Amino acid sequence: MAPRSAGKTAESSDKVGVICRALRRAIIEQALEPGAKLPEDSLGERFGVSRTIARHALGQLAAEGLVELRRNRIAVVATPSWQEARDAFDIRIELERLVVRQLAGKLTKAQIATLNAHVDAEDGARDGTDAVSIRLATEFHILLAQMTNSPILVRYVSEVAYRCCLTLSLYSRPHSSECAINEHRAIIAALVKGDEAKVMSLMHSHLDSVANRALVAPAPQRGRDLLDILAPYADEGESERVVKMPKVVRAR
Amino acid sequence: MAPRSAGKTAESSDKVGVICRALRRAIIEQALEPGAKLPEDSLGERFGVSRTIARHALGQLAAEGLVELRRNRIAVVATPSWQEARDAFDIRIELERLVVRQLAGKLTKAQIATLNAHVDAEDGARDGTDAVSIRLATEFHILLAQMTNSPILVRYVSEVAYRCCLTLSLYSRPHSSECAINEHRAIIAALVKGDEAKVMSLMHSHLDSVANRALVAPAPQRGRDLLDILAPYADEGESERVVKMPKVVRAR
DNA sequence: GGCCGCCAAACTGCATGCAATTCAGGCGCT
DNA sequence: AGCGCCTGAATTGCATGCAGTTTGGCGGCC
Incomplete structure (x- = not known):
């Protein structure tokens, strides 16, 4: 498969x-x-x-x-923390911008057909279960990565995309990724047109919106089990940490 | 250790x-x-x-x-191909730009001291073996990644940095990374100053120059074993490849 | 001499067995 | 009833053993 x-x-x-x-x-x-x-x-x-x-x-x-x-x-x-989820999406954005930058204007007809077929499949599965939509949406991104013909990029994009999926089960409300299909179509169009800047910004905003839709709540008590909640308090035993940033508020 | x-x-x-x-x-x-x-x-x-x-x-x-x-x-x-080496560096550039973007202006005094100490160590090892310099230079980048406190970022930066080290043994002339120490110092300075754009561009050019210094020859016959050389010719048996890009010349 | 095939050694693929540790729940005590 | 201890079952950590595959080299044949 x-x-x-x-x-x-x-x-x-x-x-x-x-x-x-x-x-x-x-x-x-x-x-x-x-x-x-x-x-x-x-x-x-x-x-x-x-x-x-x-x-x-x-x-x-x-x-x-x-x-x-x-x-x-x-x-x-794995049960990633909310911060880890956010980090994963940040990394994903950069990696996938790299993907579309390499792909812009370089797709073959066959590849375009493959992508369109996949999005059609996403469309068709719209009334299926949420799980299937999420999987298909993820596979779209992996498909793009594969077209770069760069095994390393494929591996990293796949991994980080899977991780993001995982966080979706934790922190997102149901049906959060339903309308992403149009964005996928837009990305394909821009790729075909070959507008590098456009497609990079499209991908950026696409993933950003997915992340923002998914990772809404900073999850005050939603941390699944109390171990997570207690983690920041029990900062003993972290003996050889490099230095420990003091409550860094992440840029962007 | x-x-x-x-x-x-x-x-x-x-x-x-x-x-x-x-x-x-x-x-x-x-x-x-x-x-x-x-x-x-x-x-x-x-x-x-x-x-x-x-x-x-x-x-x-x-x-x-x-x-x-x-x-x-x-x-x-592993014996990465020249193209894979190039890809690894491309990914590395994006990831490390992300690192310094998150770090700009947010370093604690202790962290700055740690970084300076490490660069001093690099300086001290300048007359040691090449292998040690390379390891220390790599560890500097990993140290930076660790300061983001993002385990995912640490993992990816470490991995890709190790991979790049590996390619250095394959495709670079000896003593190729010797003068990187000044660039490391410049990066620390820009990080302390907090100039996000500056530090990102510094990191970009730093890694780009390392890559260009290292990956000079497209290695006509330098491909270590002939399997690599023959690979593009023996394109049979690639049965279920997605599509195969036609000699894509990578952007940038 | 050069080439092919065969055979033993080397090595991997995988299952199983045993010791050590964790986990669950039941019992007694307060 | 609530709390803690204690014990057996469940589970992991790891080594070893056996079967199948690859490797490399030796001998025979052309």
């Missing part, structure tokens, strides 16, 4: 890759909510492999930030 | 983390050249652990792009 070409760097061993892809998809479709437990045995049993493999897959997912691994503890789906 | 605080997402299990850190360092100091073989047994024996752990560590490193894992084959240190 995933159009990744053969010969990837990691998770090539397949069994591991299968589990990773399945879990990634389950996570971004919110079948697995943040905080959901992922015991190695259960995963292994479910996918017909041993714990060793399940463990390896969890390691990969943890490296991508989708899963949290604590020593001797059951792995859980 | 590495001042990463406790409770990281991945590689927390320590034994794995130790191996990862050791290998990362060996790679960026060019003790391990691109293409060097990394058999699981040898690693396990060297670090006093079983193959299982060594394997897991290799998996993490592969996820970071420092190691290449091919099924049933010995893992090797």
